[in-house]
Amino acid sequence: MNIFHKLPAALPEEVSEILAETSRVRIERIVSHGQATPEGEWYDQGWDEWVLVLAGSAGLLLEGEQEARVLNPGDYLMIPAHCRHRVAWTGLQGQTVWLAVHISE
């Protein structure tokens, strides 16, 4: 299996796909093309999430920070449980491919 295979062509919404799943861990590919978290909305998850940008670019805003962190290919970040965050932007030049590892302890 290849993480870059079958990238969706048109992307009215973000597309996520589960690549692997165990009882405690879910590994997903997320493909974005310009999407962002709706204004004023935040993710607040009860589990840790480790993300790695594989292609494209994105801005990830963590609550309490002034500016979104810019993530380019190879950039990664652990988002601890209950660290509120939002995707401020994703690139419009091609697709942004994220790897997300959701970890329930």
Next chain:
Amino acid sequence: MNIFHKLPAALPEEVSEILAETSRVRIERIVSHGQATPEGEWYDQGWDEWVLVLAGSAGLLLEGEQEARVLNPGDYLMIPAHCRHRVAWTGLQGQTVWLAVHISE
């Protein structure tokens, strides 16, 4: 942090580095350059391991299979606990960068 930063220059041995760790999950970057598991040796782990090749190429042999699976950038694979496996080869043209997610349930 970027997963491609500070790739070791000379590689007499494989180099692995922990990118993130929780009580149940360890996420590592492994950099290889021609290394393989010593002849006749196998990995036999008591936990699941999900691997993704980010750069370079490798051959991964699972016990019971005739030929090593060839992994190129973007190729991924879940290696279930106690699935014996060995790295048959890694590319000599540049470094092979693996992402490994070790999952203890």
